[in-house]
Amino acid sequence: MSPTEIFFENRVDLVAALVDQISKLLSDAIAERGQASFLVSGGSSPLAVYEALAERELDWSKVVVALVDERWVSLDHAASNEAFIRRHLLRARAAAAKFIAMKTDEPSAALGLANCEARYADLPGHADVCLLGMGSDGHTASLFPNAVGLDVAMSLATAARCAAIQAHPSEVTGSHTERMTLTQYYLTQARKRILLITGADKRDVYSAAKTSQDFGATPVSAMLQAELDVYWAP
Numbered sequence: 001m002s003p004t005e006i007f008f009e010n011r012v013d014l015v016a017a018l019v020d021q022i023s024k025l026l027s028d029a030i031a032e033r034g035q036a037s038f039l040v041s042g043g044s045s046p047l048a049v050y051e052a053l054a055e056r057e058l059d060w061s062k063v064v065v066a067l068v069d070e071r072w073v074s075l076d077h078a079a080s081n082e083a084f085i086r087r088h089l090l091r092a093r094a095a096a097a098k099f100i101a102m103k104t105d106e107p108s109a110a111l112g113l114a115n116c117e118a119r120y121a122d123l124p125g126h127a128d129v130c131l132l133g134m135g136s137d138g139h140t141a142s143l144f145p146n147a148v149g150l151d152v153a154m155s156l157a158t159a160a161r162c163a164a165i166q167a168h169p170s171e172v173t174g175s176h177t178e179r180m181t182l183t184q185y186y187l188t189q190a191r192k193r194i195l196l197i198t199g200a201d202k203r204d205v206y207s208a209a210k211t212s213q214d215f216g217a218t219p220v221s222a223m224l225q226a227e228l229d230v231y232w233a234p
């Protein structure tokens, strides 16, 4: 199986097409199953997508939005993915959506894991839409290269949905090495997986990741083994 590549000449066209696609998937899920679930990434790439989606007319009260990953910081911290999603997606019409946060009161992701898993148990076995990003180091979600906890997070031997991660400090992680992530297992259960990447550098990282079998060094490669739509623009 190889990824379906949906490449654009510019980011404006990419955002318009992706917003149309996600709204359609969420509306179809509501029509078919009475509710929709949307797994969302942080990072900078999806900002314009969330801003536009929030204005879309769909029955947001039937949508559950849940994080793909989180940095272990409080809600008032600039690096909080929860704060990012609340600010850019859970506003306007989308303010009516339900939201599942990852950060708990426990001092570490490992200690918060049981609580986080309990929250995510409210989601269906197959989320409807999962929007992923990718870092220049080949991470996706918070599946970071050679991180502590990566083996558990990428193990397909359990059906756990959440995993605690300690990434190595790098230019990409900065000081935010303590993370919670959805597991590879639960990410790949989503009915539609979308990888959003922009820029020439990330296209090169993606091209190399497509053929890599070293999932520990390039975790996004594992996601590229399953069906996935890749949205890219320069």
Ligand SMILES: O=C(O)[C@H](O)[C@@H](O)[C@H](O)[C@H](O)COP(=O)(O)O
Residues within 6 Å of the ligand: 041, 042, 043, 044, 045, 046, 068, 069, 070, 071, 081, 132, 133, 134, 135, 139, 140, 141, 142
């Ligand atoms: O919170 C996070 O760090 C993410 O969810 C992460 O996996 C992100 O999607 C990539 O790092 C891409 O980030 P950018 O969009 O900022 O390049």
